[in-house]
Amino acid sequence: MNAGPSSHADVYLAEAEDLLADMEAGLLDLEGNPRDADQINRVFRALHTIKGSGAVFGFTQVADFTHHVESAFQRARDGEIPVSPGLLEVTLAALDHIRDLLDGKEDRAREKSLLARLATHVPQGGAASSRPDKKAKPPRPEPESPRHWRIRLKLGPQVMAFGTNCLRLLDELRALGDAVIIALPEGIPPLEHMDPVACYMEWDIILTTEQPRSAIEDVFMFVAEDATIGIEPIAYEKDDSKRLGEILVERGDIDLDNLMGALRQQRPVGELLVQAGQVSPEKIVSALVEQSKAREEPKTPMGVDAGHGSLRVQAERLDSLMDQVGELVIAQARLRQLVADSEDLNLRAVAEEIERLSSDLRETTMGIRMVPIGTLFGRFRRVVRDVSRSLGKTVELTMDGEDSELDKTVIERLNDPLVHLVRNCIDHGLETTEERVREGKPEAGRVHLSAAHSGAQVLISITDDGRGMNRSAIRAKAEERGLLAPDAQIPDGDLLAFVFHPGFSTAREVSAVSGRGVGMDVVKRTIDALRGTIEIGSTPGEGTTITLKLPLTLAIIDGLLVRVGKGLYVLPLSTVEECVELSDDARKDQRGCDFLNIRGALVPFLRLRERFKVSTPPDPFQKVVVVSSGTSRVGLVVDQVVGQHQTVIKSLGKLMADVREFSGATILGDGTVALIMDVPRLIEMGQTGADDRRLQSGVDDRHLIAGETR
Template sequence: MMDQFQETFREEAYENLALLESALLELEDEPENLELVGAIFRALHTIKGSGAMFGFERIAAFTHDIETAFDLVRGGRMRVSAELIDLTLKARDRIRSLLEEEPTGTLDPETRQLVEGFRRLLPGDDQRGGPVAEAPPEHCTEPVAYRIRFAPHPGLFLSGTNPVLLLKELEELGKLTVTANTDQVGLLDEIDPELCATSWDMVLVTDRGMEAIEDVFLFVDDQSEVRIQPIETEPDGAAKRLGDILVERGDVDQNQLEALLGERKMVGEILMESGLVSRQKVESALAEQQQVKEIARDHSQRESQGSLRVPSERLDHLVNLVGEQVTVQARLAQLALSLKIPALSAISEEVARLTGELRESSLKIRMLRIGSTFSNFKRLVRDLSRELGKEIELVTSGEETELDKTVLEKLNDPLVHLIRNSMDHGIEAPERREAQGKPRCGRLLLAAAHSGDSVHITITDDGAGLDTAAILAKAQEKGLVGQNAQLSEKEIYSLIFHPGFSTAKAVTNISGRGVGMDVVKRHIEDLRGTIDIRSERGQGTTITVRIPLTLAIIESLLVRVAREHYLFPLGAVHECMFLTSETVANAHGRQVVSLRDKIVPYIRLRDRFAPAERRPSLEQLVITEIDGEKVGFVVDHVVGHHQSVIKSLGPAYRKVEGVSGATILGDGTVALILDPSKLYQAEQLQEKAA
């Protein structure tokens, strides 16, 4: 069971390390921001405390020294410096590595070197790196007594938490008196050793302040009752009566105590007996008071509701089941349509509605904000700009845009390649930028936005832009194009996606080997996405990546060619129109059509998938947009909208150009999902070869 708890700790530690890195990068720009310092300290404290609790001794020991430094910063005894930020970022990376190593043992030389680095930064006597409890914050000069009640949830032990360690940590803060409440333990034969039936009342005298006490319970306060109250002394210094202390603790009600002691009656009774108010008014006031309490309790319960951690494989299984449900619903709808039974049609419509809601809900569960990925790139830009000797500012927007978890994970590597290329090849060195009248600091914009059923991610730099002449010359040198070839800008830009293509004059550890952009394109296409480049010499480059929201279920347009059905992703379809024999004749043998005074080329799917079949006299044209240009696809008949559950193709069909997947229709037959961009590219290659 401990392995399960350790895995849970690892997952939470990864989240805390991500928050730690983000806060450190912000602190580098705002070194006086104490809120960021507090967030960093809490993240470190959680990792240290949880690490010790779950057996990660090396992480706990290492993190203690980092926590010491930031506690001194929080208390005003130490300033935020560039060296502190650099060391902490390196320590964050080392903690991440330690999570995958043996949890126990001695610290390795690399980790010990980082510890020594932190201790050298500490002022004066604190360089020994001892417990921080001996260095109180500036605002706590006099010891204060606190009343603490710690009542764990019965299931505390099941999470691997040892409450004794928390009491020992409290003991480091000052003078601690502990009383264990065992009245709920029960008889020996009734005890469940896996449940915690003990609570603790404590009095702590410390000069560390309430925040230090709260930090001790930081990682158990969601599963325990923790009450911390400063103990107020009487004005004349006299000790409080035992009854008053019990009332303040909440162990006895004030009214019950007064009734028992016979000092005075309840306020309501006194008011009624004096004739100041009627019984009905008292009852009304009590009812109002009860309602307020219930509202406050409900509000508190809503606020306390947190997120539920679910293994990703369970979500994948849920989406697969929903996909099967969509297929079954389509079969039911087709059966109801063919039988024409009103009762069955009503049930089919209800099932369709419920299936649609279930589909939307299950897909939303898998959605994650792209901001979590964007925040990872801040560290990349910071470190890489130093390595390149450049000054580069990363600006992000659209962090709230959501993408399917699977898509987001597969998108990370392509975005890293694109950002590295923009920084290395695009943005110039500071001196060169100044000579061109640009700011020394280059600007890299990373933005995301929804567009229909897809997400557009743009990477824009204000650098030198792409050199079309150099790209064309390199392509001619490699034999990719002829020496006298006349290519458009877009065609020249597409050359950089060829394997092994690079215009770099020197190979570095960042770029120049000709690997990267071809990998980017392949990964983007595997996600059924597209990539587009726009550039202006001397002004910068914008790369736009279009990615579908999810890879599981897509909205599509169902069409028929001969006796087979095919599907177009609905996000790529702009409109549909009829293609008459007269329109074909007026084109004089060219496969083009005039659409609102613009010439649109088209491709006959029958020529590709059913060349032997005779085409009908009246066909239909599906207009799509590919790389900013409209392209038509001729089909026999447009059936209509269809929800498609994507099924991957077998090994024999995975390399078929123009087909990205398949789905099962309501009648049980298989329909291929077409990739308009790949179909158009294949057609262009055939024309050039001819």
Template sequence: MFREEMHRQAFKEEALELLGELETSLLELETDTTNDKVINRVFRAMHTIKGSGAMFGFENIASFTHEVETVFDLARTGRIEVTRELLSLTLLARDHILAMVEGKDSDTGVEEVIRGLRALNPEHKPLEATPTREPLTCAMNPNLRTWRIRFTPPKNLFLSGTNPASLLEELCEMGEHHVIMHLRDIPALPLLNPEDCLVWWDIILTTAGSEEEIRDVFIFVEEDSDLTIQMVGSCQGIDEESYKLIGQILVEKNDITKDALERILLERKPIGQLLSEAGLVSASQVEAALVEQQEVKRLRQTASAEAQQTSSIRVPAQKLDFLVDLVGELVTAQARLTQFASEQSDARLQAISEEIERLSDELRDNTLGIRMLPIGSTFSRFKRLVRDLSQELGKRIVLETHGEDTELDKTVIERLNDPLVHLLRNSIDHGIESPEERMARGKNPEGRIELSAEHSGGEVLIRITDDGAGIDPDRIRAKAVEKGIIAADTPMSDKDALMLIFAPGFSTAEKVTSISGRGVGMDVVKRNIDALRGRISLESVPGQGTTISVRIPLTLAIIDGLQVQVEDSCFIMPLSAVEECVELIRTDKDRADLINLRGQMVPYVSLRRDFGIPGQAPKIQQVVVCNSQGQSVGIAVDRVIGEHQTVIKSLGKVYQDIRGISGATIKGDGSMALILDIAALVAAGSAPPASRVLA
């Protein structure tokens, strides 16, 4: 029972991945409905979901998916065209399949989808009917290849709820086929265990499908089975050498040895009969070789190519998270060992400490690398969002994406999805004008939203840019005063006024819609970004468009930091933001909070003053020059200790809202150090001292 449930869970995970790829392919087809490669990709995804669903007991998923698969089979063979109607119906069908996989109720009109799909079938035959196949020839399809497949399932196959007959039926649907069952391993009846799978198969398949498509049929049983797939011929380069004798085929399949074959060849009987009588192979094995010989001879195909096999492993996210936690604890323990070793005069202990430090660094980098995923998987889902919302609002909008290969921590990507969805919805609803308005303003009636990602130091910079109406800062100020968010006489720059849209309860929408305009949301977006230790900024030109920039750290688990000290308190600065360290010797003539850095005046923030740390600052202080939102800003401290590999620990709820602090870490001696949020610290530098003191 446990094994059956494990296989069903594996099917669900694989189906979710296929449905994601399916949505991307359908949206890609909208721009080029004649792309045969993408059409085949859609058909293959549907075919795999249908076959695997039937195999693991998801009959409702299999039967519904069969409806879509049948229509796309007509499309890929050129009998019908791919239209926007077909794509819209398939997207609705995809949503319904997703709901069934997740065990949720779907509001999709299932009957309407099925009727619409059947209406696109010009043959008007029951979709359950299996068309009679004509013998395949190279004249019909020059891409035909003949495959030799040997499938030997494990004895305990039935215990997982798998029916091998379903696998073979799905395989046979791919083309001309011959299936030979081998029974020689079945014992006498008194010794027979009916729960054991004791048979195995040879299948000779002639199809235009690829090895990957064949292997997909066995995707959920391949790991436990003995499966070999080998191409034994194709329509390309026909010659006489493609014809093989039965003995050659049996030797190639390792059914007999070459020496045994040569010994039997000395006899004058037919080779198949001789081998069978000698007990070297069974009659069914000889039959399988004969079928292969005849099939290859019929197509006159060339020699075989070895099957390529790729292996991967699917690991639950919880195990990966637990591994990262363990690596974090190891990094903390290694820091303690390094500190202890530095205090001793034992050279051997220091050498061991350095070796463990090197190994823990490599383990940390590799473990975090496993969690890094390209953000393109998130970007691809947004194309469907833009498509559906633009149609609902009667707008014409194109989404362009760049930097899909930019990698982020898996946890960051998951938590970043909702904020990006809300920002895109606002760009679609509030940013892009209707086609009529755009034409009246001399613009292209088709609006454009650009979504990009790129690495920027130890962060990822994500930009959402639209060419819509832009945001008027004067209108924002007026709305903020109207809602009581700011006073009427509050001095404020245009840049600060634009940031008011992230204030709780702020909205410029004249009416509430299903898309946005309820007066909530943008403040939640900012809170979610802040929770990721990120920053959000906004730039806009009225009449030309808006750009929203989001900066997010690469990972939330472990960072390289620079340890600094003020009195007895230690702090960690993200090393990716640090540019250099300089000395500061204060005199009464110096301008406050400015240092001369090679002729350039750089402002700095005093950590002692802003955090209200008591004591007298040393005559010579250290200023750590950091990059904050593209500008150089200094942080004045008593002394710089050095680099520190930092395992980030979240602060409790009581301390979450303290400005300038993003987390904490444990040092090598067991004491705690606070991790500084450089951007927030610099922004707080202009606030009144009472509001900057750490509680």
């Protein structure tokens, strides 16, 4: 596949991905209402733009294949063929093939098969047939208030003999608005064969008017039966930056093969087509007029969404901007530390002003990186459709909270975990249609995706109305694998969380979708890496809800700065519940991990001095920072709680990949480095230490480990 300059190709690929997502949404909407003209036009416009821009930017194979699918929807748009389930099915498959072509994956056999399937749903010549005569078409759905019209007028040879004044017709069009009229003399015969009273001329008219289509048709009221008249609105939407070649192909003045041949010569398209005798100079002029009208529109270029005032920016630039803002936050913290003891009031005022501007810039930059979670939710309509069909189940997908925003990095990394969770909901959670009918439930199962803000976090929930999780099967599997003692008491949330262990599956048989025990552990690892938590709630016979709690951003967080020995560490503030003083009894007991009684609840605590092998003497009054992850919590014993700190997260690098206690690092105002603690990992250590302590003491207090009495 040949492509143009990399920058242009990148713009096209980004735009094509958006168009394919929009097209997929339109196809899925058409499954519920195949007569929806707006959705048919939506799919057609996406195909038309992908094809036209693909030809211009050198993606010839994409353009050639998309042309066949576009032709099929052209006929559906004109009412010649129905939008059948079979047509939608093959178009969705064609959409996937277009994605593969854009990714550079060519499969000629698959393409040939798709075109053959497409032809079975497009009778009378198939998808690649030429467009039928315009007079035989039913009227197309029009835009609500088009401003520009393309009119091609060819009067019958005898109209002047019947008293029609051609110039008066054109003057009436001029009276409706701004009309650019181009005469097309191609049909005029040599002088010796000319009938002096016959009309041989054709005209192209580009009319700009606020009048409706009916006013234009009234101009031709008395000649309509003796003329060929084409009146089409010129719609400038996402595909409004049409090239000259696209306009000529759309008008039917040339075919795509001639256009591609001209493009390969890297010379002006109009000049080449005229030299080759494939189109007249007048038609080139007419197309250029139409193109200029498009440029007069208050339109938006590729990558700009006029409806939302948004601009497409490369992700690398946003990442670079965020890095620079992070460095500014670090420099500002250093400046604040330097002027803290200064008596120069002017210097302190300037430092405070820089701190305010730095804070505003940080918030603005973080806001730029925020993306509506609806961009992620929309992809799951196709997932639910395909998985439910492969399993023979009827499933309805509902969503709310799509406007909730999340950092783009989090959005990108959430796709795979959510796919696993949704597939498992459909496969394991929802009953078959027969089972649901027997239990008095609606035949169609329901999967609900929701998102909502909660402080500095976003809560994403996946809910089904299926059979619920089988606790006895989960417990039996956990005992079989040695993860749980037969007589152990365990909180319900922790029991259900066993499904996230690697290789853990209670499925009796493996399906094409799930059942091998892989996937859910990937979900857990990914959410942990995002500094998020997972909570599961399930009611037998009613369904299951899985809630993901995720931070709004991964770039800059609010942290709690603590000291252990001489080292400084940061705890994400969203995980911190409270800080209490270590009791005298606990301070004297140096056995590694013990329990702290906090308002009647026993919480295991971990001595970080021992974990980090600190040799300096402990502070006389140590503190315990209680942190939580999901339903579990643990206390971390530190020497000092320094205070809240704006934390710019830096990765640790490959050399420290095996250090699991820390998820990153940050630079403090004085230039020293503070490590950011991985709270889920520390909680796991605290629970393991509590298990060891229980075995040593012979006391069965396992049910206290995860904070059941909290």
